[in-house]
Amino acid sequence: MKQTLRIILVGLVASLMSQATFAQYAASAQQLANTERTTNTKSEHDGQVAWSVGRTLMLTGASIAAMGITSGIANSIIDYGDDITPAVLLSAIGCYYGGVVALMGLPFHWVGKARMKQSGTSLMTISSEGQRGYATNIEAGWGISNSLSLDVVGGYNFNEHLFVGAGVGCSTFFYPMDEESPFYDVTVPAYANIRLTGGSKRVTPYMGGRLGCTLNGFDLYSSIEFGTNIRSASGAQGESWWIGVRSDCVGIELQTLGLTVGKSF
Numbered sequence: 553m554k555q556t557l558r559i560i561l562v563g564l565v566a567s568l569m570s571q572a573t574f575a576q577y578a579a580s581a582q583q584l585a586n587t588e589r590t591t592n593t594k595s596e597h598d599g600q601v602a603w604s605v606g607r608t609l610m611l612t613g614a615s616i617a618a619m620g621i622t623s624g625i626a627n628s629i630i631d632y633g634d635d636i637t638p639a640v641l642l643s644a645i646g647c648y649y650g651g652v653v654a655l656m657g658l659p660f661h662w663v664g665k666a667r668m669k670q671s672g673t674s675l676m677t678i679s680s681e682g683q684r685g686y687a688t689n690i691e692a693g694w695g696i697s698n699s700l701s702l703d704v705v706g707g708y709n710f711n712e713h714l715f716v717g718a719g720v721g722c723s724t725f726f727y728p729m730d731e732e733s734p735f736y737d738v739t740v741p742a743y744a745n746i747r748l749t750g751g752s753k754r755v756t757p758y759m760g761g762r763l764g765c766t767l768n769g770f771d772l773y774s775s776i777e778f779g780t781n782i783r784s785a786s787g788a789q790g791e792s793w794w795i796g797v798r799s800d801c802v803g804i805e806l807q808t809l810g811l812t813v814g815k816s817f
Contacts, residue, residue, distance in 0.1 A: 600676060600754075600785075603664025607755040608780050609657025612795055613650040614757065615778035619797040620646010622776060623809060626799075676754040678783045680711040687715070687791075687816045693798060695810030698726040701800075703814075705745050712783075715747040720767075723800065723808065739802060741766050741773040749781050756781050758794070766802060775800045777812070792816040 624643035628636055668675070687709050693701040700723070707717015723739045743764025750757050762775035779796020794814040800807045 599664045599667025599669075599671060599673065601664070602660045602667060603675065604755050604782065606657040606659070606661030606664055607753075608782060608795065610654045610661060611755065611757045611780040612797075613652070613654025613657065615650070615780065615797050616653060617647045617650030618759075618778045619776075619799065619809070620644075620650065622778075623799060623806070626806070676785065677752050678712055678754055680713075680752070683709050683712040683783065685709055687717075689717070689719070689794065689814050689816045691721075691794065691812050691814030693723075693810050693812035695723075695725075695800075695808030697808045697810075699808045699810065700724050700726075701808075701810075701812070707745065712752050713749050715745075715749070717745050719743060719745050719762075725808070738768065739766055739773075739800075739807065740768050741800075741802075743773055743775070747777075754783050754785060756783075758796070760796070769802075771802050773800070773802055779812070 621643045623646065624639040624641075627642060628639035685708070687707060689703070689705040689707075691701075691703040691705070693699075693703075695701070701721055703719055703721035705717050705719030707715055707719075709715050720742045721740070723741070725737045725739070741762075741764055743762040745760065745762050747758055747760040758779055758781045760775075760777040760779075762773070762777075764773045765771060766773050775798055777796045777798040779794055779798075782793040782795070784791035792815075794812070794816065796812050797810070798812045799809045
C-alpha cells in the first residue's frame with residue numbers, strides 16, 4: 553500500500569513539474585508570437601508611411617512639371633507673338649524642378665514597398681463609400697508673385713474620384729515699395745470648383761479647375777491645379793490633405809502661380 557502511494561505521489565509530482573514546464577514554454581511561445589506580431593505591425597506601419605511620403609513627393613514633382621508645361625502652353629496661346637522662348641522656358645523650369653522633387657521621393661517609395669513586402673501587406677486602398685458625402689476644404693497658398701491666398705470650398709464627394717463644389721477666396725499681392733504703385737492689392741474671387749482624383753489608393757494624383765468672377769471688380773476668374781490627394785488612412789468620410797501647384801488668372805492674364813496646401817473635413 554505504501555509503495556503504491558509512493559508511486560502515485562511521485563507520478564503526481566512529475567505531472568505537476570511537466571505541466572509547469574509546458575506552461576512556461578507556452579508563455580514563451582506566446583511572447584515570441586506577440587513580439588513577432590509587433591515587429592510585423594511596426595514594419596507594416598513604417599512601410600506605409602515611407603511609401604506615402606515617397607509617392608507624395610513623386611506626384612508633387614509630377615504636378616510641378618505638369619503645371620510648368622501647362623503654363624508654357626497657355627502662355628504660347630495667349631501671347632500671339634512668334635517668340636516661343638518664354639513658353640519653352642516655363643516648361644523647362646517646371647520639368648526641372650518637378651524632376652528634382654520626384655527624384656527625392658524615389659528612395660522613400662522603394663523602402664516603403666520593400667517594408668510592406670517584408671511584412672506581407674499591400675498598398676492601402678480607400679473605398680468609395682468612405683469618401684462619399686459633403687466636405688469642406690480650407691486651403692492656403694503662396695505664389696511666386698509674392699502673393700498669399702486663403703480659400704474655403706464647400707461641396708460634395710460623389711465617390712473617391714469626383715468632387716464638385718463652390719467656394720470663395722481672398723488673395724493678397726505684395727509689391728515692392730515705390731511712389732507710383734500701392735504696397736499691396738487684393739482679389740476676392742467666387743467660383744465653382746471641380747476636382748478629379750485618379751485611383752483608389754491612399755495617395756493619388758488629382759487635377760482641378762475653377763471658374764467664376766472676382767467680387768471686387770467682376771472680372772472673369774479661372775484657375776487650374778495639379779496636385780496630390782492624401783486620404784485619411786481610417787477612410788473617414790471626405791477627409792483628405794491636398795498638396796498642389798495652382799495658377800490663377802483674372803481675365804486672360806496670369807495673376808499668380810504657386811503652391812497650395814489644403815485640408816478637407
